[in-house]
Amino acid sequence: MFAELGALEQNDTWSLTTLPQGKQAIRCKWVYKNKYRVDGTIEEYKARLVAKGCTQQEGIDYLGTFSHVVKLVTVKVLLALATINGWSLP
Numbered sequence: 001m002f003a004e005l006g007a008l009e010q011n012d013t014w015s016l017t018t019l020p021q022g023k024q025a026i027r028c029k030w031v032y033k034n035k036y037r038v039d040g041t042i043e044e045y046k047a048r049l050v051a052k053g054c055t056q057q058e059g060i061d062y063l064g065t066f067s068h069v070v071k072l073v074t075v076k077v078l079l080a081l082a083t084i085n086g087w088s089l090p
Contacts, residue, residue, distance in 0.1 A: 027051075
């Protein structure tokens with residue numbers, strides 16, 4: 001846990017600022033996980049600090065969301081077109 005917190009601070013993950021009037025800070029929590037070796041013994045204890053984004057309200061805390069996601073069929077069509085037309089892909 002201390003290693004994770006140290007890494008977050010070292011990487012300047014956040015900066016302290018004053019909270020605007022009528023706003024609440026997004027809460028966070030620690031998530032713990034054990035990493036196991038093949039024989040079942042614990043190799044490493046992991047800790048991550050995560051934001052509880054489920055407390056945010058659309059239109060108040062953020063305006064919208066977007067994720068770059070492509071459907072598999074789109075990738076297949078692009079590869080087929082590249083093959084048929086002799087296009088080179090990077």
